[in-house]
Amino acid sequence: MQYPNIQTSVELDVLVEKGKTYRKPVKPKFNYKEPPYPNPTYGGIYHVAVFSSLIAGMFVLLGIASTVAGSEAPIGALGPAVIIFLLSIFVVVGQTNSKNEEIDKYNDRLDFYKSKNKEYEQELALYEKKLENYYSKIRAKDSLGDKKHIENSLLEFYSTIMKPRETSSVVKKGKMESVLQNHLEKYFGNKIKIDKALFHDDFDKIKTPYIPDIIYHNSESGLCIDIEIDEKYSADGQLIHYQHNSHDDQRDQFFTSQGWIVIRFAEQQVVENPKGCVLEVLEVVEKYDPSFVKEYKHTELQNIASKLSPVDQWKKKSSNNNSVGYTNYDFNDDLDDDLPF
Known part of the structure; x- marks a missing residue:
């Protein structure tokens, strides 16, 4: 280092050269997509299970009706029909629950999307205000001229x-x-x-x-x-x-x-x-x-x-x-x- 030695802050040197600079606000981005509604139709397994439950249910009912009427029911056919019926009902209930879970997840994602969209709308409104403030300062700076703008910037800086x-x-x-x-x-x-x-x-x-x-x-x-x-x-x-x-x-x-x-x-x-x-x-x-x-x-x-x-x-x-x-x-x-x- 040599004397005389003069030290200032970077901020002050920028003000002396250019006056107070204004950064144009950046428009916020929305990076979320509205989630698609889940497929309302059920898969082939579901339909097979429904059809099987109906057929098996008919066999079970016929067997019960024959027994009540005093006829001998085909025991060999009644047992498998009951099993098929129960399995079909189990599949139908499982598929229905799975579909309901998909809808619940969709609703959760939709709520999240709506909350983010609301935040974005608030950020966008704030951005519009900042943008207008930015342009008003630029207009004021242009109307003052560079020298007066620098003087005002320095006075504002020194006041703090x-x-x-x-x-x-x-x-x-x-x-x-x-x-x-x-x-x-x-x-x-x-x-x-x-x-x-x-x-x-x-x-x-x-x-x-x-x-x-x-x-x-x-x-x-x-x-x-x-x-x-x-x-x-x-x-x-x-x-x-x-x-x-x-x-x-x-x-x-x-x-x-x-x-x-x-x-x-x-x-x-x-x-x-x-x-x-x-x-x-x-x-x-x-x-x-x-x-x-x-x-x-x-x-x-x-x-x-x-x-x-x-x-x-x-x-x-x-x-x-x-x-x-x-x-x-x-x-x-x-x-x-x-x-x-």
């Missing part, structure tokens, strides 16, 4: 982001924070804030909010920028803000996930070219702040300030432990008294 809050936590400010703060205030006035915080998800556990070095906050648009100055060493000589620092990475991800922009400068850049740092912030503000009003002093800054020279972020395993801090540089605390404003 987490805003900085007052905090009782005290963070000691370095010399360079004060130098850059003074330069930024000259060009952005009361939009520059300090000693405000964002309370992240782990606040209840670790009781430590994220406190930016400097904040650009335009209350009119809602844009928030976390401006950080990264020193190479801490006061006790420990290497900090090195490449792949999990704490810094997690912190930056939290800010961008909340809709903020993060700008990191190397301390060396603030020492050597504070106006270049302000110019970098100005370019970000012009791009992302729809409510920013450019003044003469901003144009003058763009004419006189030089671009920052990139600085490579240092690695964790650094053999050089000679801290290069602002005390090694000569800098002027005067705030550009030579400028005509």
